Amino acid sequence: MNTDKAECGHLTEFSAQLARQLDAYLTFQHPDAMQQPDTWRQALAQPMPEDGIGIQAVLAELGEWVIPNGSPIPNPGCTAFITTGATTIGALATLAGSVAAPQRLGLTAFNFLEELSLDWMARMFGLPEEMKGLYSSGGSVANLVALGAARQAAFEALGIDPARDGIARPCRLYASAECHHSVQRAAAVLGMGRRSVCGIDTDQQGRMCPAALRRQLMADQQTNLLPVAVIANAGSTNRGAIDPLREIGETAAAYGIWFHVDGAYGLPGILDPRVLPLYDGLDLADSVIVDPHKWLGAPVGIGATYVKDRELLNRAFTQEAATYLEGACTNDVAAHSMDNLGIPYADMGVELSAPSRGAVVWALIREIGVAGLRERIIRHNTLARHVAERADAHPNLEVVSAPTLSICGIRYLSDRWxxxxxxxxxxxxxxxxxxxxxxxTTLVNGTLAIRPCFVGARTTLKEADELVDEVLAVGQEVAQMNDEAAG
Incomplete structure (x- = not known):
């Protein structure tokens, strides 16, 4: 089929068909993809076609073989991961951007929403007024960008430009022993090495111990290691722990070290008045990250880095001039949206080509407002507390990790095991x-816990109760099977 003819259809016709297929999927009445994997694999494992089959036929195959055999992650009962299924408006705004603004550049409404939505989030989460942001693909890249700024600042204080000339001295990053592993990866990519990350001891609740941090900082003063950043968690991925931010931030300031707060998952928790005091000290941070594709319900692929001095990002990540780009636009008065590239986000991170993520975050906040997002955060935190309360009240259950945010750790007890x-x-x-x-699951001080994390916009008290009921029912079943095997 001629390619041009294949593209002649109207979006309204085909998007309506796709919407019906996705609505059917979101009822979660279909079996898991691994119930009959041979069927859909054989249907899809066709030779590469020389001639295309057209949009209508491809949509039919999507609806029959691909969508019904998708991931269970969007299911409200799936609490395994901190990423979840996108809300409807998040998915629709993503579609709008992919059609109407496929690149993060130019003087368009989509690019206007990049900066506006970043500012909205900063205000919503109580970040300092001077903090400015940058979107990226998620927490891993967001941490990389923030630590790139920290590296730049540390070496510039020595009169060295590390982005231009490289690293001339061994570095040290100080992070909670429960920091996300993307911190080690960022250190590797930035040339400091994974071993530059020094894990600081945590307490029984998984929070960094400020005294242990101070001891390590004092010890390292006798070495040639250059301290680059102190990294605290505002909601760890393991347990949702929030480190004592003020004490850690004041310690970092006393030693003249960049203070970074990883709030990829947990920063939105600040909207819950019950835990708001735990975020005291956030104002001391030099950089903060958050992932809208976690608790805010955006499609996967949206993280944000905030720094107090965004010009540092420009120096840390700027690329060499490219004639095909620089000559495409001008800095004169704009009469056309392509007369100017707009805010040079591409020089502030590691992505040149990037989608219009700001419109998605704008749509999420515009749809239900701060009040709606606050209700969701409070609901999810309450679900984790509800699970813990039910576990406390049942003789065959035990709370392994009490919830701070929307993560809870429990386990089944049996005197026969x-x-x-x-x-x-x-x-x-x-x-x-x-x-x-x-x-x-996760390990908490050597104890294996069953770990639900409530972040799905569609997840309610029903799913929390069903989870506890499942642990009890399956626990009894597994314990009985063991008795029968032993007998």
Whole structure:
């Protein structure tokens, strides 16, 4: 089929068909993709076509073989990961951007919303007025960008431009022992090396110990290591722990070190008045990250980095001039949206080509407002507390990690099992295979916990209760199977 003819259809016709297919998927009445994997794999594993089959036929195949065999992650009962299914407006705004603004450049409404939505989030989360942001693909790149700024600042203080000339001295990053592993990866990519990350001890609740940080900083003063950043969690991915931000930030300031706060998951928790005091000290941060594709319900692929001095990002990540870009626009008075590239986001991070992410975040906030997002955050935190309360009240359950935010750790107890970690590991795998409630697991001080994380916009008290019921039902089933095997 001629390619031009294949593109002649109207979006309204085809998007309506796709919407019906996706609506059917969101009822979650279909079996899991691995129930009949051979069927859809054989249907899709066709030879590469020489001639195309057209939009209508491709949509039919999407609806029959691809969409119904998608991921269970958007299911309200799936609480395994901190990323979740996008809200409807998030998905629609993404579609709008992919059609109407496929690049993050130019003087368009979409690019206007990049800066506006970043400013909205900064105000919503109580960041200092001078903080400005940059979108990227998620927390991993957001941490990389923030630590790139920290590296730039540390070496510029020595009269060195590390982005231009490279690193001339071994570095040290100080992070909670429960920091996200993207911190180590960022250190590697930035040339400081994974071993430059020094894990600071945490307390029983998973929070960084400021005294341990101070001891390490004092010890490192006797070395040639250049301190680059102190990294605190505002909601760790493991347990949702919030480090004592003020004490850590004041310690970093006393030693003249960049203070970075990783709030990829947990920063929106500041909207819950019950935990708001735990964010005291956020104003001391030199950089903060947050992922709208976690708790705000954006499609996966949207993170944000905030820094007090965005010009540092320009120096850390600027690219060499390209004649095909620089000559395409002018700095004169704009009579056309392509007369100027707009804010040079491409020089502030690691992406040149990037989608219009700001319109998605703008749409999410515009749809339900700060009040709606606050209600969601409070609801999710309440769900985690509800799970903990039910576990406390049942003789066969135990709270392993009490919730601070929307993460809770529980385990099943049985006096017929010596190895409770193995028992709960089997319970978890059985729960996943049943597909009704799908949490993850984690280790908390050596104890394996079944770990739900409530972030899905569609997740309610019903799913929280179903999860506890599943742990109890499957726990009894697995314990009984063990008795029968032993007998």
């Amino acid at each position: 010596r190895d409770l970690n193995e028992l709960n590991r089997r319970i978890h795998r059985r729960m996943v295979q049943r597909g009704r409630a799908i949490p993850s």
